[in-house]
Structure formats: structure tokens, C-alpha cells
Amino acid sequence: MAYRLKDYLYNDKLTKEQNILMDRLYKLRMSGMAEAFEKQLLEPNTGLEPFEVRFAAIVNQEWDQRESKKFKRLMKKATLKYPAADLDSSIYDPERQLNTHVIELLAKCDWIDEPNNLLMTGGAGAGKTHIACALCITAMHQNRTVKYIRANTLLKESDHAGQEGTYFEYSNEMAAYDLMVIDDFGLMDLDIEKCRDLFEIIESRDCRKATIIISQIPVSGWYQLFGDSTYADACLSRMTSKSYRLEFPGRDRRITNSN
Known part of the structure; x- marks a missing residue:
């Protein structure tokens, strides 16, 4: 099944350059990074944190989102009798x-x-x-x-x-x-x-x-x-x-x- 690109809606609170960058992230199929980046841009206190911390948060959100989607695909194909089972x-x-x-x-x-x-x-x-x-x-x-x-x-x-x-x-x-x-x-x-x-x-x-x-x-x-x-x-x-x-x-x- 072809991948459907998630539409990006122009955000009036961001600059033109920031909106262009956001749009490109979505077109690169990095919606997790885009969402985290947008959140940082709109947070006035983001600059208090080091660049590495902010960049790690952006990358980790993309990683977690992809892993979550991958797990859901695996779970759907697995057809488990107890999909919520754990070793408690x-x-x-x-x-x-x-x-x-x-x-x-x-x-x-x-x-x-x-x-x-x-x-x-x-x-x-x-x-x-x-x-x-x-x-x-x-x-x-x-x-x-x-x-x-x-x-x-x-x-x-x-x-x-x-x-x-x-x-x-x-x-x-x-x-x-x-x-x-x-x-x-x-x-x-x-x-x-x-x-x-x-x-x-x-x-x-x-x-x-x-x-x-x-x-x-x-x-x-x-x-x-x-x-x-x-x-x-x-x-x-x-x-x-x-x-x-x-x-x-x-x-x-x-x-x-x-x-």
C-alpha cells in the first residue's frame, strides 16, 4: 500500500522559513520530527535547553512514532488471542x-x-x-x-x-x-x-x-x-x-x- 503523505497546514504563528521547513519534514515522511520541532518553536522557554537536548527530543519523537507504528503492524498480523498479555x-x-x-x-x-x-x-x-x-x-x-x-x-x-x-x-x-x-x-x-x-x-x-x-x-x-x-x-x-x-x-x- 502506498504511503499517504500527511498534509501540513500553514501555521500563522511561525515564520515563512519555519513553515517551509515544517512542510519539508512532512514531505520527507518525518511527521514525528515535525511535530516535536513545531512544539519547540512555539515554546518560548525552549532556548533555555542545550541544542543537543532539543535535537534529541526531536529525533526521539520520530523514533518512538515509527516504532509504535511498526509494532501496531506486527500486532495486527500476529492475531494473538491475548493481545494485552504480559509476564506479570x-x-x-x-x-x-x-x-x-x-x-x-x-x-x-x-x-x-x-x-x-x-x-x-x-x-x-x-x-x-x-x-x-x-x-x-x-x-x-x-x-x-x-x-x-x-x-x-x-x-x-x-x-x-x-x-x-x-x-x-x-x-x-x-x-x-x-x-x-x-x-x-x-x-x-x-x-x-x-x-x-x-x-x-x-x-x-x-x-x-x-x-x-x-x-x-x-x-x-x-x-x-x-x-x-x-x-x-x-x-x-x-x-x-x-x-x-x-x-x-x-x-x-x-x-x-x-x-
Whole structure:
């Protein structure tokens, strides 16, 4: 989509030369700098501060504005289930029995660049998806691309793309995300066609991009989900061979929070 230039309206409180400079900043797509510069021009006490301080404020506003826009674009594409998730103090609640040291290390996002997978398992309502979304948000703040999707939806979209003749494009899109979250793994039917689709997606990311797989079923039981042993071996090898683990042994927080 083409970039739409923000219109600059002539300000009678500024000189002709200042208005020309403001207009040029907008045409250079530096609206953040322009707004900060205009604010300084209209502030009578601005001259009390050193030039470096004033210039830093102008540059920082442009930087922050661009980073904010970039983050919003990443967030829109990520389709997170919990877009406001964060790693708050609740992860240290003893009842949750979480390995907080591992969570703190994961929050640094180095594992995404390795790349490595993360397998998150535990009962329903234990907070797996919430923490996964919090890790995704941390990754996006570091300018990484993210995609959250339920396993059943992933397979349906993959099947639809195959019927529409756009499977190659869809597969490439799924393979390109720096971090992909496949939620509710195990709550789907895996016939031979879906096994093949899942394998192709997992294979396209193997050793190239990081993937989080969330499941209520222990990793030891994943083999039984596949209707074909060949695809089971192939998929599980790629999912688990280079993967970190995060267990959620705590009880259902939905029930706890409702009481």
C-alpha cells in the first residue's frame, strides 16, 4: 500500500522559513520530527535547553512514532488471542508451580534467533496461551514477526489454500514468520491429508524459524495423534529434536478466578 503523505497546514504563528521547513519534514515522511520541532518553536522557554537536548527530543519523537507504528503492524498480523498479555507477577505464584527462571530466559528471545522450538504442555486453563502471547509481544517489541494460530485453524486454512491453488503462497507465508505459535495441538483430527499438510508446514520452518507448540497432551502422547506412523515420526522429530520445554502443572486458573 502506498504511503499517504500527511498534509501540513500553514501555521500563522511561525515564520515563512519555519513553515517551509515544517512542510519539508512532512514531505520527507518525518511527521514525528515535525511535530516535536513545531512544539519547540512555539515554546518560548525552549532556548533555555542545550541544542543537543532539543535535537534529541526531536529525533526521539520520530523514533518512538515509527516504532509504535511498526509494532501496531506486527500486532495486527500476529492475531494473538491475548493481545494485552504480559509476564506479570502472577507467574511467581507458588500455586502455579512454574519454572520462572526458564520463563525469564525465554523472555530474552535469544532462542528465537537460534532458532529453537518451545513446547508448552499442561492442563486446560493453566495459562499456557497467555504466557505464549506475552512472549510473542516481547518478540514483537524486538521487531520480530509473529503469528498465532490454533492447530485446527491452521489445517483448515492449509486445506482451503490447496483447494484454491494458493497452497505454495500460504506455505511460504507460514514459513516466513520469525515466531509461530500453534495452539491447541492435539485438539484436531489428523487424517492422512492433514498429516501431510502439517508435515509440510513444520518442515518449512525446521531449523529456520522458531515455533511454539501448545498442547494439553504431554509430549509423550503426541505420537498417538497421528493417523500415519511415517508422518508421526517425521513431524515429531522436527518438533522435538531442537526444543525447549515449559510445563504448566498448576490447576485451571479459569475456575480459580471465577470463585
